Amino acid sequence: xxxxxxxxxxxxxxxxxxxxxxxxxxxxxxxxxxxxxxxxxxxxxxxxxxxxxxxxxxxxxxxxxxxxxxxxxxxxxxxxxxxxxxxxxxxxxxxxxxxxxxxxxxxxxxxxxxxxxxxxxxxxxxxxxxxxxxxxxxxxxxxxxxxxxxxxxxxxxxxxxxxxxxxxxxxxxxxxxxxxxxxxxxxxxxxxxxxxxxxxxxxxxxxxxxxxxxxxxxxxxxxxxxxxxxxxxxxxxxxxxxxxxxxxxxxxxxxxxxxxxxxxxxxxxxxxxxxxxxxxxxxxxxxxxxxxxxxxxxxxxxxxxxxxxxxxxxxxxxxxxxxxxxxxxxxxxxxxxxxxxxxxxxxxxxxxxxxxxxxxxxxxxxxxxxxxxxxxxxxxxxxxxx
Numbered sequence: 196x197x198x199x200x201x202x203x204x205x206x207x208x209x210x211x212x213x214x215x216x217x218x219x220x221x222x223x224x225x226x227x228x229x230x231x232x233x234x235x236x237x238x239x240x241x242x243x244x245x246x247x248x249x250x251x252x253x254x255x256x257x258x259x260x261x262x263x264x265x266x267x268x269x270x271x272x273x274x275x276x277x278x279x280x281x282x283x284x285x286x287x288x289x290x291x292x293x294x295x296x297x298x299x300x301x302x303x304x305x306x307x308x309x310x311x312x313x314x315x316x317x318x319x320x321x322x323x324x325x326x327x328x329x330x331x332x333x334x335x336x337x338x339x340x341x342x343x344x345x346x347x348x349x350x351x352x353x354x355x356x357x358x359x360x361x362x363x364x365x366x367x368x369x370x371x372x373x374x375x376x377x378x379x380x381x382x383x384x385x386x387x388x389x390x391x392x393x394x395x396x397x398x399x400x401x402x403x404x405x406x407x408x409x410x411x412x413x414x415x416x417x418x419x420x421x422x423x424x425x426x427x428x429x430x431x432x433x434x435x436x437x438x439x440x441x442x443x444x445x446x447x448x449x450x451x452x453x454x455x456x457x458x459x460x461x462x463x464x465x466x467x468x469x470x471x472x473x474x475x476x477x478x479x480x481x482x483x484x485x486x487x488x489x490x491x492x493x494x495x496x497x498x499x500x501x502x503x504x505x506x507x508x509x510x511x512x513x514x515x516x517x518x519x520x521x522x523x524x525x526x527x528x529x530x531x532x533x534x535x536x537x538x539x540x541x542x543x544x545x546x547x548x549x550x551x552x553x554x555x556x557x558x559x560x561x562x563x564x565x566x567x568x569x570x571x572x573x574x575x576x577x578x579x580x581x
Contacts, residue, residue, distance in 0.1 A: 197567045199555060200574055200581045202548045208581055213567045217496075217558040219480040222269040228485040229456055229463070230443070231478060232271040232309060233471035234278035235262055236519045237285060237293065241531035251280075251289040251535040258293075259300050261472075261528050268479035270471060271307030272297065273346065277387060278469040279311075280516055282351065284536025287316035291337060298341035309344035309379060309467075314352045324366055327352050331370040335378075345378040346422065346467075347371075351390045360396030360406040367410045377419035379445065379467070382407060384425035386512040400430040408437050422447045422467045426512070428455060436461060449508045449515070453497050457490065469515060470504040473522045474559045499557035506549050514541040518550055522559065525551070525566040532573070544577060 198210040238261065239245040243252035262272045274297045275281065275290050285293070294310045301308035314322075314330035322330070327350060338345050347370065357363055371378065382403075385392040395403035411418045421438070423431045424447030432455070435444040446455040446464035455464040471478040477500050484492035507518030517539055524532040533539050551570050553559075560566045574580065 197564060197571070198581075199551055199567050200571050200579070201552055202545050202574060202579055204543075204545045208579065210581055211552060211555065213563045214555050214558070214560070216561055216563055217476070217480070219476045221267055222479060222483055226269045226479070226482045226486060229482050230271070230445075230465040231471060231482055232273040232307070232445070232467040233265045233475055233478070234273040234276045234467060234469040235265060235472045236516060236523065237279050237289075237535060238520070238523070238529045239533055239535045241533045245284075245533065245535045246537045247284075248536075250286050251284060253289055253293070253535070254529070255296060257529050259296060261523065262297055262300060262306070263304065264528060265472065265475050266301070266304055266306035268475045269482070270475055270479055271309065272301065273309050273311075273467050274343075275311040276346065276348065276381075276469075277311075277383065278472060278516060278519060280535055280538065281311060281313060281348070282315055282388065283513070283516065284534065284538055289535075290316070294338055294343060295341050298338075298343040302342055307344075309346050310338050310341075311346050311348045311381070312338050312378075313348040314350040317352065320352075321355050322352050324353075324356060324362060327356060328366055328369045331366070332373045335370065335374060339375055344376070345374065346381050347378050348381045349383045349388070349391050349394050351388070354391050354394055357396065363395050363406055364410055364413070368413060371410075371414045371417040374417055377417050379443075380407070380411070380418055380421040381447070382421060382423050382425065383447075384427075386426055386510070387424055388513060400425060400427065401433075404430065404434050404437070407434065411439065411442055416441060418442055420445050420465070424448065426450050426508075431455060431464060432459075435464060449504045450501070452504070453494065453501050456497075457493065469519055470500070470507065473507060473519050474500045474503070474557075476561060477557070477559060496558075500559055503550065503553040503557045503559055506546070506553055509546070514538070517542040518547075521547055521550060522554060525554065525569055526561040527565050532569075544574065544579070
């Protein structure tokens with residue numbers, strides 16, 4: 196059996212044996228103990244001009260096939276989110292088409308789908324609060340008309356324009372009033388997007404969380420959940436314990452999801468994670484274990500993937516999308532390791548090598564021999580041979 200060639204930051208070369216893929220089985224019934232969405236990426240045509248600043252040219256067949264892969268494991272898809280390169284290569288035209296196409300595919304198979312709603316189709320860097328409300332509402336209605344659930348994403352425009360917590364409450368209150376069905380809020384931390392520093396009116400998560408809770412409580416039931424992506428388990432647990440009973444906490448913490456999803460005697464988080472797109476079979480198998488009441492099995496399956504996720508989401512965290520696409524390529528879901536905006540160049544070979552090592556060790560490789568051939572070939576193309 197072929198070994199993986201590994202490369203460290205000094206240029207030293209080692210190798211490790213290829214492990215067999217785990218014998219995970221797709222669920223035969225709906226996952227019940229936890230709700231889990233995998234925030235999915237987009238796959239470009241490898242031959243297209245997907246260079247920085249160019250419109251995204253997406254391989255729709257491969258991109259939608261990946262969503263069917265996620266649904267086949269019993270997980271929901273969270274689409275047109277930051278994992279799909281919102282504000283990092285996915286332009287407004289491609290975003291709208293992605294939402295429309297994904298919603299149609301979800302309806303064709305009964306797959307669960309939520310999509311991101313933002314203000315990022317507006318080119319001007321700074322706009323008024325009313326213009327922000329209008330921009331959010333325009334995208335909201337497009338998502339609803341397509342038949343998709345809505346995740347109300349953080350807006351760079353709002354981060355630039357708001358001067359107080361009251362400004363956030365005004366904008367969110369107006370947009371939520373316009374929603375025809377309850378939506379999920381998204382609190383994306385500055386590690387994922389530095390332009391969102393101080394979102395919800397404060398750089399202190401405790402103060403900002405007061406604003407979030409007020410927005411939810413004032414919504415009249417229009418907020419079904421909130422996804423927190425602060426990479427801070429304490430903040431998520433604190434907010435989770437303050438939520439109204441009908442509001443779900445979705446962890447977006449790609450560093451600490453094992454414990455957060457397992458929960459404690461006061462509750463648990465459900466999941467909306469980019470990491471779950473990278474390890475969909477493992478995530479599904481772990482939740483199937485929880486459904487069967489086997490917490491030990493859940494932890495034995497999912498805990499090893501958390502170290503892999505920490506590598507994928509290592510600082511600078513906003514480049515994590517490269518790791519998600521890389522694992523998709525290793526696992527045979529796309530023909531080339533390429534991304535819109537040329538973002539596949541955002542991680543070094545040693546960084547990717549560590550992803551290979553951890554994916555192999557954690558059972559995240561669905562087709563290990565293919566992964567070895569592709570990875571070792573990539574190294575060879577770059578002049579690295581064992």
